[in-house]
Amino acid sequence: MFSRLPRALYNPTLSRIPRITTVLHYRKTQVSAPLLVRRCHSGRGGASLASALIPNDIKRNKPQHVAEATQLSKEDYSSLVEVYFEAVIEYTGHAQGEGFSITLEHRNDVITITAPGIGDYFLQRQHRTHQIWLYSPISGSKDYDWVVDGLKQYVDDGVTMGEWLHLSDGTNLSDVLNTELGLKMEMLFG
Known part of the structure; x- marks a missing residue:
């Protein structure tokens, strides 16, 4: 019977336990597969674990684009x-x-x-x-x-x-x- 109710209704102490959800991030970097990130959410806005799970080299490897056009007559x-x-x-x-x-x-x-x-x-x-x-x-x-x-x-x-x-x-x-x-x-x- 309790399986269909949100867990916070039948056990109020569980409403304070953060939920973990899985999020897929697609990046325009050299990483070909989507980056799988787990985020921790609490009812009060909680902290994100995404920044802790993404390697620093991926954070710094933003695509480099040409800064300016070639001057033409x-x-x-x-x-x-x-x-x-x-x-x-x-x-x-x-x-x-x-x-x-x-x-x-x-x-x-x-x-x-x-x-x-x-x-x-x-x-x-x-x-x-x-x-x-x-x-x-x-x-x-x-x-x-x-x-x-x-x-x-x-x-x-x-x-x-x-x-x-x-x-x-x-x-x-x-x-x-x-x-x-x-x-x-x-x-x-x-």
């Missing part, structure tokens, strides 16, 4: 965006050829990609800030800057490798389009 920005937009159009055509029912419209400085069941994606040039703006019905809107990482920089015959990145979280524009739309865009360069 107007001509460089225009040519990089043109190359990228042409690649988006090309890879969208490949996806359509493979049976994906997505449509693409390119007008002036805006590419609109419509994916049935998902919604409309907008890629737009931002001339003033030298960025590409993406609106995604899945991941929201973000600005992407051209970034050439000094450690990964590759220069051959005047071609510099780089990528369009969202500076605050490090996401790659091509990766977002590949993941959400099923495109198979490869590393692009300018």
Whole structure:
């Protein structure tokens, strides 16, 4: 009979004993599996054991993102965006050829990609800030800057490798389009 009642009702002294619950924490770190953490709760707001159970190296290993975009001239920005937009159009055509029912419209400085069941994606040039703006019905809107990482920089015959990145979280524009739309865009360069 007592099994269906909260333990504090049939034994008031138990209401002061902390409950232990299990919480899964997902982190954007190099740890591939979710981190299992036990927290101790008491009726009075109790202390959390999570900080004691998480190793210090995980606490300190926050993802490192690029701090700033590569400075571009107007001509460089225009040519990089043109190359990228042409690649988006090309890879969208490949996806359509493979049976994906997505449509693409390119007008002036805006590419609109419509994916049935998902919604409309907008890629737009931002001339003033030298960025590409993406609106995604899945991941929201973000600005992407051209970034050439000094450690990964590759220069051959005047071609510099780089990528369009969202500076605050490090996401790659091509990766977002590949993941959400099923495109198979490869590393692009300018």
